[in-house]
Amino acid sequence: MRTVVIGGGISGLACAWRLRRLGAEVLLLESEDRAGGVIRTISRDGVLYEAGPQSFLLAPALADLIAELELDGELLLADRRAPRFVVIGGKLRKVPLGPLGFLTSGLVSSGTKWRLVSEPFGRTTPPEDDESIAAFVRRKFGADLLDRLVAPMVSGIYAGDADRLSLRGAFPSLYQAEKQFGSVIRGMMKSKPAGEKSSGGTSRPSRGGLAALAGGNESLVARLAERLGDSIQRGTRAVSIAHAPAGGEARFEVGVDRGGRRETIPAASVILAAPARAASSLLAPLVPAAADLARIEYAPVAVVAGSYSMEHLRSPLEGFGFLAPRAERLRVLGTVWNSSLFPGRVPEGQTLLTSFVGGMTDPAAAGLPDEALFQTVESELRRVLGLLLAPRARFAQRWSAAIPQYNMGHAALLSRIRAALADAPGILLAGNYLEGPAIGACVALANRTAERALSPADSRP
Numbered sequence: 001m002r003t004v005v006i007g008g009g010i011s012g013l014a015c016a017w018r019l020r021r022l023g024a025e026v027l028l029l030e031s032e033d034r035a036g037g038v039i040r041t042i043s044r045d046g047v048l049y050e051a052g053p054q055s056f057l058l059a060p061a062l063a064d065l066i067a068e069l070e071l072d073g074e075l076l077l078a079d080r081r082a083p084r085f086v087v088i089g090g091k092l093r094k095v096p097l098g099p100l101g102f103l104t105s106g107l108v109s110s111g112t113k114w115r116l117v118s119e120p121f122g123r124t125t126p127p128e129d130d131e132s133i134a135a136f137v138r139r140k141f142g143a144d145l146l147d148r149l150v151a152p153m154v155s156g157i158y159a160g161d162a163d164r165l166s167l168r169g170a171f172p173s174l175y176q177a178e179k180q181f182g183s184v185i186r187g188m189m190k191s192k193p194a195g196e197k198s199s200g201g202t203s204r205p206s207r208g209g210l211a212a213l214a215g216g217n218e219s220l221v222a223r224l225a226e227r228l229g230d231s232i233q234r235g236t237r238a239v240s241i242a243h244a245p246a247g248g249e250a251r252f253e254v255g256v257d258r259g260g261r262r263e264t265i266p267a268a269s270v271i272l273a274a275p276a277r278a279a280s281s282l283l284a285p286l287v288p289a290a291a292d293l294a295r296i297e298y299a300p301v302a303v304v305a306g307s308y309s310m311e312h313l314r315s316p317l318e319g320f321g322f323l324a325p326r327a328e329r330l331r332v333l334g335t336v337w338n339s340s341l342f343p344g345r346v347p348e349g350q351t352l353l354t355s356f357v358g359g360m361t362d363p364a365a366a367g368l369p370d371e372a373l374f375q376t377v378e379s380e381l382r383r384v385l386g387l388l389l390a391p392r393a394r395f396a397q398r399w400s401a402a403i404p405q406y407n408m409g410h411a412a413l414l415s416r417i418r419a420a421l422a423d424a425p426g427i428l429l430a431g432n433y434l435e436g437p438a439i440g441a442c443v444a445l446a447n448r449t450a451e452r453a454l455s456p457a458d459s460r461p
Helices: 010-021 060-068 099-104 110-121 133-140 143-158 172-181 184-190 218-231 276-283 288-295 363-367 370-385 410-421 439-453
Strands: 003-006 026-030 041-044 047-050 075-077 084-088 091-095 210-213 232-234 236-243 252-258 261-267 269-272 298-309 321-323 332-337 350-358 393-404 427-429
Touching: 003 010, 003 252, 003 261, 003 276, 010 026, 010 060, 010 218, 010 439, 026 218, 026 236, 026 261, 041 393, 047 298, 047 350, 047 393, 060 439, 084 143, 091 370, 099 110, 110 143, 110 184, 133 143, 133 172, 143 321, 143 332, 172 184, 218 232, 236 276, 252 269, 269 276, 269 439, 276 288, 288 410, 298 363, 298 370, 332 370, 350 363, 350 370, 363 393, 370 393, 410 427, 427 439
Parallel strands: 003 026, 003 269, 026 232, 084 321, 269 427
Antiparallel strands: 041 047, 075 210, 084 091, 236 252, 252 261, 298 350, 298 393, 321 332, 332 350
């Protein structure tokens, strides 16, 4: 009997691919005509726009997947030394890459530097109750570090609000380091993994560099969809999951809507790789506790890109890009300098800048009309980067539910749902709201979920 995977984003595609590699029969249901979710690339007039993730960390499971799909020849690796910037007082300030550079920079106060230096030699205990990222940083290192570096970084990763995001949910390794060792820095140093096993059993470095694909990041999901072939049913929306009648081979029946026609698909196991709210509505009739998945919020984000003539830059842009603290009163959360990181993004003589607007601290901004959105971004880039003229080409993509928020109580919520799903063997979860929104994290979880789906003794979520 086959496994049915619901949802054709990177999590669902990676689950289906891993199941196929393990010799299982799989059927992936995707409600849209296109698989791939928010990983989307638009090529227009020689410019390569990324409508979703601009790049990815080459984590071991993701590196394995890229090699299996024979895409490793398309990998572009960013310079690890490419500087990052933060806007302070309306001007770009370089974020030091090493401890010594950080301590000698003027990015934070001397008091904050002392708290950082002395932290490994002290011992603290995290509170019993869940703690926000903002509360954690203020308690351990002070508001200076939070406002100038951590909160902008959180906006860059989650488009979230540091006062609402849970440390245990969003950055569990920091919580565990303090809980076990009494010091975040000392704990992270002692618990740093030496390596990680790939799906093929070989050892890969536990961290990879920043990467992209030469033809655009959509090449990854497009190749997965191509290789899966008829195992994907597009334009097919799952509407229900029920236990199959006793005595048959199937454990579940998945009700689907295909162009207004209702059908039932038998399945030995079901993997829900859909967004949290969709998973909630499908699972709640079987597992009432799963209704709480609908409480997980998603940040709205607008992706706004522009191609500029190099001659219209006040100075060459070299580096990753910048993040903007809220104190700077910019609506742009941050901007990536795509063509400084990876070649082939724009025609010669141009540079590509991609900015992000909205998030949980300014959700209304993501819904601005096109012209207002472009004007907002371009006026702020003129202030920060000294751009002399408007872009030669523009692109905008709005995502009403872009990134799941690991807000306060997130870890406890997932723990309750996983405990309830233990009583429904054969129903499993995958997705970016579980173990991190990064592509590599989604692929690693998808691999483990696919393997559990085929294990009768351990088919829990």
